[in-house]
Amino acid sequence: MRVTFEDGGGGGGERRDAAPEPSARPLGRAIGRGVRGHCPTCGTGRLFAGYLAVAPACDICGERFSGHRADDLPPYLTILVVGHVVVSGLLIGERLYQPDVTLALAFWLPVTVVLTLALLRPIKGGVVALQWALRLHGFAAAGAQGREPPSPTRFDPPPPAADSRPSPSAPSRPPQSPE
Numbered sequence: 378m379r380v381t382f383e384d385g386g387g388g389g390g391e392r393r394d395a396a397p398e399p400s401a402r403p404l405g406r407a408i409g410r411g412v413r414g415h416c417p418t419c420g421t422g423r424l425f426a427g428y429l430a431v432a433p434a435c436d437i438c439g440e441r442f443s444g445h446r447a448d449d450l451p452p453y454l455t456i457l458v459v460g461h462v463v464v465s466g467l468l469i470g471e472r473l474y475q476p477d478v479t480l481a482l483a484f485w486l487p488v489t490v491v492l493t494l495a496l497l498r499p500i501k502g503g504v505v506a507l508q509w510a511l512r513l514h515g516f517a518a519a520g521a522q523g524r525e526p527p528s529p530t531r532f533d534p535p536p537p538a539a540d541s542r543p544s545p546s547a548p549s550r551p552p553q554s555p556e
C-alpha cells in the first residue's frame with residue numbers, strides 16, 4: 378500500500394504588499410529611551426532641549442520630534458501618580474501617627490513638589506516616545522517616507538489634502554446670517 382501526500386503547493390503563500398514595510402518601532406524600547414530623555418530612534422541623541430521643551434530634532438540621527446502632541450497627557454499622568462502617592466501617604470501617616478498639621482504640610486508639600494518635578498520630564502519623554510513608536514500625529518508619515526513631513530501648525534487640524542475631492546455644489550452661505 379502506498380500513500381501519497383499531495384503538496385498543497387504553498388497554500389499559505391506570503392502576501393507581498395507593494396508599499397515598503399515601515400521600519401519597526403519597538404514600543405518598550407522607545408518608551409524606555411524616552412523616559413531617560415534620549416531619542417527614541419537612536420537612543421543616543423537628546424530628546425529635550427530644555428527641562429520640558431522637546432528638541433526640534435535629534436542631534437545625532439536627525440529624527441524630527443516636532444510632530445509630537447504630548448499636550449496635557451504628561452501633566453495628567455504626573456498628577457495621577459503624585460496624587461496617589463501623596464494622598465495615600467498623608468492618610469496613612471494621619472492614621473498611624475496623627476502628626477501636627479504644620480509638620481504634615483512641612484513634609485508633604487516638598488515631597489509633592491520634588492516628586493512632580495522629578496516625574497514630569499521622564500513621563501513627557503515616555504509620552505513623546507510612545508507617539509513616535511505608534512506613528513501618531515506628526516510621526517505618522519515618517520515610517521513610509523523615512524523622514525518627517527513638514528510640521529503642521531500646532532493646534533491646527535491637519536489639512537484635508539488626502540480627501541480633497543470637489544464637494545458637489547457646496548451651498549454658499551450669505552456672509553451675514555440674520556439673527
Ligand SMILES: [Zn+2]
Nearest residue numbers: 416419435438
Ligand atoms: Zn536620534
